[in-house]
Amino acid sequence: MDVLASLLQGFATAVTPMNLMWCLLGTTLGTAIGILPGIGPALTIALLLPITAKLDPTGAFIMFAGLYYGAMYGSSTTSILLNTPGESGSIITAVEGNVMAKNGRGAAALATAAIGSFVAGTLGTIAITFLAPLFVKLALLFGPAEYFALMVLAFTTVSALLGLSLSRGITSLLLGLAIGLVGTDVLTGQPRLTFDILSLLRGIDIVVVAVGLFAVGEALYMASRPDMRAGEIVPIRGSIFMTAEEWRRSWKPWLRGTALGFPFGALPAGGTEIPTFLSYFLEKRMSKKPEEFGKGAIEGVAGPEAANNAAVAGVLVPLLTLGLPTSATAAILLAAFEQYNLKPGPLLFSSSSTLVWGLIASLYIGNVMLLILNLPLAGLWVRLLAIPQPLLYGGILLFSTLGVYSLNNSTFDLVLLFLVGILGFLMRRYDFPVAPCIIGLILGRLAEAQFRRALTISQGDATVFFTHPLSLALLIIAALVFVGPLFYRWRAAKLQSAKTAG
Amino acid sequence: MKPDTPKSAAGLAIGLGLLLLGGIIFYDASQMQIPPTYAKVGPQAFPYFIALGLAVVGAYFAWNSWTPAARREIAAEGFTTDWRALLIIGAGLLIHLNILKPLGFVIAGVFLFMCIAFAFGSRSFVRDGIVAVILVVLSYVGFTHGLGLQLPPGILAGLL
Numbered sequence: 001m002d003v004l005a006s007l008l009q010g011f012a013t014a015v016t017p018m019n020l021m022w023c024l025l026g027t028t029l030g031t032a033i034g035i036l037p038g039i040g041p042a043l044t045i046a047l048l049l050p051i052t053a054k055l056d057p058t059g060a061f062i063m064f065a066g067l068y069y070g071a072m073y074g075s076s077t078t079s080i081l082l083n084t085p086g087e088s089g090s091i092i093t094a095v096e097g098n099v100m101a102k103n104g105r106g107a108a109a110l111a112t113a114a115i116g117s118f119v120a121g122t123l124g125t126i127a128i129t130f131l132a133p134l135f136v137k138l139a140l141l142f143g144p145a146e147y148f149a150l151m152v153l154a155f156t157t158v159s160a161l162l163g164l165s166l167s168r169g170i171t172s173l174l175l176g177l178a179i180g181l182v183g184t185d186v187l188t189g190q191p192r193l194t195f196d197i198l199s200l201l202r203g204i205d206i207v208v209v210a211v212g213l214f215a216v217g218e219a220l221y222m223a224s225r226p227d228m229r230a231g232e233i234v235p236i237r238g239s240i241f242m243t244a245e246e247w248r249r250s251w252k253p254w255l256r257g258t259a260l261g262f263p264f265g266a267l268p269a270g271g272t273e274i275p276t277f278l279s280y281f282l283e284k285r286m287s288k289k290p291e292e293f294g295k296g297a298i299e300g301v302a303g304p305e306a307a308n309n310a311a312v313a314g315v316l317v318p319l320l321t322l323g324l325p326t327s328a329t330a331a332i333l334l335a336a337f338e339q340y341n342l343k344p345g346p347l348l349f350s351s352s353s354t355l356v357w358g359l360i361a362s363l364y365i366g367n368v369m370l371l372i373l374n375l376p377l378a379g380l381w382v383r384l385l386a387i388p389q390p391l392l393y394g395g396i397l398l399f400s401t402l403g404v405y406s407l408n409n410s411t412f413d414l415v416l417l418f419l420v421g422i423l424g425f426l427m428r429r430y431d432f433p434v435a436p437c438i439i440g441l442i443l444g445r446l447a448e449a450q451f452r453r454a455l456t457i458s459q460g461d462a463t464v465f466f467t468h469p470l471s472l473a474l475l476i477i478a479a480l481v482f483v484g485p486l487f488y489r490w491r492a493a494k495l496q497s498a499k500t501a502g
Numbered sequence: 503m504k505p506d507t508p509k510s511a512a513g514l515a516i517g518l519g520l521l522l523l524g525g526i527i528f529y530d531a532s533q534m535q536i537p538p539t540y541a542k543v544g545p546q547a548f549p550y551f552i553a554l555g556l557a558v559v560g561a562y563f564a565w566n567s568w569t570p571a572a573r574r575e576i577a578a579e580g581f582t583t584d585w586r587a588l589l590i591i592g593a594g595l596l597i598h599l600n601i602l603k604p605l606g607f608v609i610a611g612v613f614l615f616m617c618i619a620f621a622f623g624s625r626s627f628v629r630d631g632i633v634a635v636i637l638v639v640l641s642y643v644g645f646t647h648g649l650g651l652q653l654p655p656g657i658l659a660g661l662l
Binding site for chain 1 (some may be wrong): 523531535552555559576592598602603615633637645649653
């Protein structure tokens with residue numbers, strides 16, 4: 001077994017004291033930022049990029065991965081006790097979880113969320129272990145045309161599936177693509193959208209955009225909405241040891257949630273929201289007591305939390321094997337790979353196998369650490385929620401400006417941060433999703449490079465994208481994702497008018 | 503929700519803004535001097551495509567702001583906006599980036615922290631000040647001495 005041998009090698013890398021320390025640091029920090037509203041994994045990893053530039057990449061990635069998993073564990077705590085999701089994947093957890101907490105079953109809700117996250121995270125990591133090598137074999141068949149088609153597919157899925165409406169998703173994506181244009185064109189040295197400003201020639205760093213959209217935009221938005229500031233923390237009550245009844249009601253939702261979540265993450269379908277919503281409605285339909293939903297049904301916490309964590313694990317498969325990010329955090333992780341001159345893709349598994357398998361092995365270890373950190377210590381973490389909001393946002397903006405400034409030691413980046421922050425505020429205010437913008441920014445450059453490479457190979461023959469069967473198939477799926485919802489709405493409207501006419 | 507207005511001003515502004523952005527990108531691409539060898543798939547193709555896309559969504563949002571309220575993408579806001587807090591944070595960020603180099607990271611950082619806390623409604627200046635000084639000094643020492651980042655010392659140079 002090739003995979004098992006590689007995985008064992010990975011464990012050998014991951015259990016060195018240094019790497020265990022990075023894993024512990026990542027999972028602890030991840031839990032903290034998951035619990036704190038207003039700060040998430042994408043923002044935190046973006047802020048850590050300038051600081052970690054000189055570290056050993058394996059250690060840095062083990063920390064990032066721990067942080068990424070940890071944020072999902074932590075955010076469920078905030079959802080349950082504060083009714084404010086720490087991350088978007090925990091929105092649905094707040095529905096049942098907060099009711100459970102108010103009914104004095106907060107501890108059980110936290111326990112089923114943490115154990116469900118552990119089950120899903122571990123099963124998801126096992127799936128990564130065995131799927132990644134298969135994806136690598138598939139990826140080796142890809143030429144520039146196929147990569148371009150795949151990126152088009154990723155563009156359409158992230159804009160169609162994230163956020164309120166297709167038009168908003170596409171707008172966000174186009175804004176990201178436009179920001180990505182700024183700078184010097186790699187192939188010709190042609191400056192684009194630089195307006196003769198010297199500092200713009202090197203382009204706009206993804207860290208500036210991510211921090212601007214997530215930290216500055218969010219802070220401006222929260223400051224503008226006094227009505228959203230107050231929140232009531234429900235104290236943890238009940239035993240963290242779930243009763244036999246609660247175990248019996250939880251284990252199936254955990255497994256079903258995992259089965260729903262992982263494919264959503266692994267296919268370039270983007271986002272953790274949809275599988276969590278699907279899991280919630282599936283559990284409600286399968287429950288023998290659907291009337292309990294909305295009044296604190298434990299299945300409504302167990303299923304979505306598992307789906308959330310499985311999706312988070314799934315996202316790593318296309319990221320590592322194809323270099324294709326399908327969430328904002330994955331896009332930042334891709335930027336982290338670029339920082340170390342590593343190129344995620346099939347070759348990463350042969351050229352940096354120590355790093356990749358060390359990273360995968362550390363995910364298993366991280367999950368165990370997170371279970372320990374989150375289950376018995378939940379009471380300690382909750383104290384983070386007592387930080388007054390003025391101090392929390394003061395700290396977030398302090399570290400945001402620090403991180404962005406230290407990218408290039410340039411105050412011009414702070415000007416850009418300010419401008420992107422205003423954009424982020426407007427997007428937040430008018431419900432434009434932010435993730436497509438981040439993904440468009442980093443993937444736009446890669447898509448353009450593949451597009452031009454494919455056309456150079458074919459000597460300018462644009463049919464290359466439609467004559468390669470794989471490329472054609474991907475483009476057809478992309479078109480379906482794009483047209484499908486429109487067609488559905490058109491038919492619904494037609495049925496509606498037919499009904500009123502008849 | 504506010505009562506139905508004849509059109510959504512925010513929706514119209516968003517639409518026109520996107521159209522303008524598309525126009526700028528189109529103009530920028532059209533001004534490029536491209537050597538003929540790259541004529542086929544040069545650095546202009548993508549900007550043109552993005553400009554077109556922005557124009558389409560911009561036109562859509564502008565058109566949509568005139569449709570009946572129920573089908574509008576950008577509806578009237580059903581909440582009050584604290585513009586004063588926004589202005590304070592905006593001004594704080596702009597002042598911060600201007601004093602960062604001359605006065606140094608520590609003074610600029612304490613100013614920014616207290617400014618944001620004030621905008622978020624805190625009036626406990628002593629508490630905010632103490633937290634700000636501790637946080638800023640610790641991060642300055644940690645990042646410069648511990649992680650080797652270069653942060654501007656400003657007028658406190660030599661003290662920390």
